[in-house]
Amino acid sequence: MNTLAARELDxxxxxxxxxSRFDWQMQAGEIWGMLGMNGAGKTTLLHTLAGLRExxxxxxxxxxxxxTTLSRRRIAQQLGVLFQSQYEEFPxxxxxxxxxxxxxxxxxxxFETEADRQLALQALASVxxxxxxxxxxxxxxxxxxxxLAIASLLVQSPQLWLLDEPHNHLDPHQQIRLLDRxxxxxxxxxxxxxxSLHDVNLANRYCSHLLLLYGNAEVIAxxxxxxxxxxxxxxxxxxxxxxxxxxxxxAWLPA
Amino acid sequence: xxxxxxxxxxFLLLLAPASLLTAMAVGSIDYxxxxxxxxxxxxxxxxxxxxxxxxRWPRAASAFAAGxxxxxxxxxxxxxxxxxxxxxxxxxxxxxxxxxxxxxxxxGLGGIWIPGSAFVGALLSTLLVFSLAHGRGSWTSNxxxxxxxxxxxxxxxxxxxxxxxxxxxxxxGMLYWLMxxxxxxxxxxxxxxxxxxxxxxxxxxxxxxxxxxxxxxxAAALGVNIRQSQWLIYTLAALCTAIAVSLxxxxxxxxxxxxxxLRLIIGTSQHRWILPGAVLLGGSLxxxxxxxxxxxxxxxxxxxxxxxxxxGVPLFLLMLYRGQQR
Numbered sequence: 001m002n003t004l005a006a007r008e009l010d011x012x013x014x015x016x017x018x019x020s021r022f023d024w025q026m027q028a029g030e031i032w033g034m035l036g037m038n039g040a041g042k043t044t045l046l047h048t049l050a051g052l053r054e055x056x057x058x059x060x061x062x063x064x065x066x067x068t069t070l071s072r073r074r075i076a077q078q079l080g081v082l083f084q085s086q087y088e089e090f091p092x093x094x095x096x097x098x099x100x101x102x103x104x105x106x107x108x109x110x111f112e113t114e115a116d117r118q119l120a121l122q123a124l125a126s127v128x129x130x131x132x133x134x135x136x137x138x139x140x141x142x143x144x145x146x147x148l149a150i151a152s153l154l155v156q157s158p159q160l161w162l163l164d165e166p167h168n169h170l171d172p173h174q175q176i177r178l179l180d181r182x183x184x185x186x187x188x189x190x191x192x193x194x195x196s197l198h199d200v201n202l203a204n205r206y207c208s209h210l211l212l213l214y215g216n217a218e219v220i221a222x223x224x225x226x227x228x229x230x231x232x233x234x235x236x237x238x239x240x241x242x243x244x245x246x247x248x249x250x251a252w253l254p255a
Numbered sequence: 256x257x258x259x260x261x262x263x264x265x266f267l268l269l270l271a272p273a274s275l276l277t278a279m280a281v282g283s284i285d286y287x288x289x290x291x292x293x294x295x296x297x298x299x300x301x302x303x304x305x306x307x308x309x310x311r312w313p314r315a316a317s318a319f320a321a322g323x324x325x326x327x328x329x330x331x332x333x334x335x336x337x338x339x340x341x342x343x344x345x346x347x348x349x350x351x352x353x354x355x356x357x358x359x360x361x362x363g364l365g366g367i368w369i370p371g372s373a374f375v376g377a378l379l380s381t382l383l384v385f386s387l388a389h390g391r392g393s394w395t396s397n398x399x400x401x402x403x404x405x406x407x408x409x410x411x412x413x414x415x416x417x418x419x420x421x422x423x424x425x426x427x428g429m430l431y432w433l434m435x436x437x438x439x440x441x442x443x444x445x446x447x448x449x450x451x452x453x454x455x456x457x458x459x460x461x462x463x464x465x466x467x468x469x470x471x472x473x474a475a476a477l478g479v480n481i482r483q484s485q486w487l488i489y490t491l492a493a494l495c496t497a498i499a500v501s502l503x504x505x506x507x508x509x510x511x512x513x514x515x516x517l518r519l520i521i522g523t524s525q526h527r528w529i530l531p532g533a534v535l536l537g538g539s540l541x542x543x544x545x546x547x548x549x550x551x552x553x554x555x556x557x558x559x560x561x562x563x564x565x566x567g568v569p570l571f572l573l574m575l576y577r578g579q580q581r
Contacts, residue, residue, distance in 0.1 A: 073478035103479070
């Protein structure tokens with residue numbers, strides 16, 4: 001189980017036709033990377049897949065059930081979303097913000113338990129924020145906020161992960177550390193994950209499958225090794241791309 | 256920081272009865288603490304008993320209820336609009352209430368007509384803003400805010416017009432009402448009951464409010480039904496404001512500063528602490544302000560709005576200044 005699927009999906013925003021009659025499925029254990037130029041509709045498609053935006057036509061299915069028939073709470077118990085920018089308006093501590101991830105798992109009259117707190121502390125430790133647990137969220141840097149958001153998502157512990165540019169605001173070593181951590185979590189728990197990226201090399205490093213958005217209703221989706229080639233990428237970015245081999249590793253560069 | 260929260264809540268729990276007792280002890284005749292307790296709980300001095308229960312209690316209790324309701328509405332509005340500058344009146348609620356109440360005053364009506372018209376005006380204005388902002392498109396916080404501010408501006412013009420055409424004899428009463436006036440409050444138990452009921456209705460929403468203040472998308476992704484929550488919060492806030500305005504006129508400031516004051520002191524925005532704190536602090540603050548308004552240049556009574564500002568402005572600026580240094 002734990003599948004997310006699109007059926008005959010049609011999504012447009014402004015003048016951009018993101019996809020048309022798009023059929024797609026994400027199975028447990030798969031890591032999808034979503035690539036496309038700025039404005040090709042990566043964020044919009046992610047929001048549509050999360051049920052936060054109505055598609056122009058077609059349906060999104062969570063474990064074979066249309067998202068529109070499920071309550072937000074039921075969806076949030078299984079599907080977690082990382083947004084591109086999350087900023088806080090009101091003060092509060094880092095640990096409180098992390099605990100927000102427990103919301104879909106608690107009833108209206110319940111408060112978080114000690115077990116929830118332990119979970120939150122573990123999540124903070126795993127993104128390297130343990131010592132900031134009592135800090136005011138308004139004083140965090142961009143990178144710290146991004147890690148906090150990921151910690152909150154770990155606490156939500158969904159089976160399906162939709163991440164919008166998870167590497168935003170992070171230094172290179174943090175990007176690798178956090179994506180390692182996330183991908184490992186997803187694989188250990190047999191979850192599935194789809195993330196938008198603007199770095200082909202991160203996609204190449206972490207993803208088993210790729211989804212290329214051309215911004216003209218054309219979408220190429222499939223296993224990484226079938227999709228990732230010079231022709232597809234050069235057309236995607238409107239610039240010739242070439243692949244450098246260094247031992248087992250390969251790196252994509254603009255020619 | 257964490258451990259200070261129960262202490263602060265305890266302090267507020269004690270502040271509330273203390274402020275009510277102070278309000279009842281102060282007046283044209285001042286009572287000592289012993290006289291106060293005897294007067295309240297025995298009928299040995301029936302004049303004193305009557306002064307306390309018939310005159311001072313209704314006013315103090317109404318002030319407490321109005322203050323608690325305004326602070327609650329402030330908390331709810333700031334979450335709903337996700338804007339720290341939001342207050343209970345930001346959506347033109349007070350303007351509608353004031354215009355209707357002034358119409359009643361101008362027509363020479365009295366008694367229940369004044370709070371009654373204020374209540375109707377508040378709800379009508381809220382409904383107007385909500386349906387205009389809703390329109391056909393989506394309902395964003397900014398759109399709601401702009402609609403509210405523009406409608407409030409319209410009410411403001413109408414109020415000025417009413418004041419200009421009002422005869423001298425009525426003008427003073429109208430001005431007092433505009434700045435907050437508790438001298439006509441008689442419905443003290445109803446007011447306290449309303450405060451209690453609304454507080455209970457908010458209890459199952461406490462965690463949801465925490466999530467909602469992170470923004471709509473974020474809240475939806477965490478399992479909150481946005482549309483339903485917005486309606487619920489909006490209705491509750493509008494009811495709070497309408498009741499408060501009909502009790503006390505348009506008392507400014509309480510709904511804006513009390514939530515901020517609490518966030519600054521407690522260091523969190525978790526509503527399990529903020530909402531009960533707001534009820535207690537808002538209530539106490541208005542009771543104390545009204546007591547000062549009665550006592551400071553007795554027998555002349557100042558409008559309570561003057562006193563909430565006199566206490567609130569320096570207090571808030573001080574807290575803000577200290578919060579910045581931390």
